[in-house]
Amino acid sequence: MLFHCIREVLEAKPGMFPKHEELLPRAHFGKVFAVWPEELGYGSFDMQAQPYSSIKRLQDRRNDTIHKNSALTSLAMAKSALYSAVEGARGIALHFRGTDGFPYDRVLEKYSLHVQPWFTDVAFIDRRT
Incomplete structure (x- = not known):
C-alpha cells in the first residue's frame, strides 16, 4: 500500500519530486516509510x-x-501480523488518500478480521526455548 500511494503521488505531480521518482524503483521500505511522506x-x-x-x-x-x-x-504472532498489516495498510491509505482511501473495506466487510493484539504487543519466541 505504501509504494502504491507513493507512486500515485508522484504520478499526480510529475517532475515535482525528481529525486523520489528516480529512487522509487530501488527504494527501501524503511526509508520510504520513515521519511518520504513528509518530503x-x-x-x-x-x-x-x-x-x-x-x-x-x-x-x-x-x-x-x-x-x-x-x-x-x-500462531499468535501470525494472527497479530495479519491484523497489524491490514490495519497498517488502512492507516497508510487514509494518510495519503483520506477517508475513502482504503480500497479493501468491502472485502473486509465480507471476510472480517478478528481484532488481535498489535504486533508491537506480541511476544516473540526465544530461540533458547
Whole structure:
C-alpha cells in the first residue's frame, strides 16, 4: 500500500519530486516509510502510535527472518501480523488518500478480521526455548 500511494503521488505531480521518482524503483521500505511522506508534503507517520509502530516492528521482523536472524513464529504472532498489516495498510491509505482511501473495506466487510493484539504487543519466541 505504501509504494502504491507513493507512486500515485508522484504520478499526480510529475517532475515535482525528481529525486523520489528516480529512487522509487530501488527504494527501501524503511526509508520510504520513515521519511518520504513528509518530503512529499503529507506529514510523517507517528511512529509511536498504532498502526505505524506495528508496521515498523513487522518490517524489522521480516528483515530478521530474511537474514536468518530469526524465523521462529507462533500462531499468535501470525494472527497479530495479519491484523497489524491490514490495519497498517488502512492507516497508510487514509494518510495519503483520506477517508475513502482504503480500497479493501468491502472485502473486509465480507471476510472480517478478528481484532488481535498489535504486533508491537506480541511476544516473540526465544530461540533458547
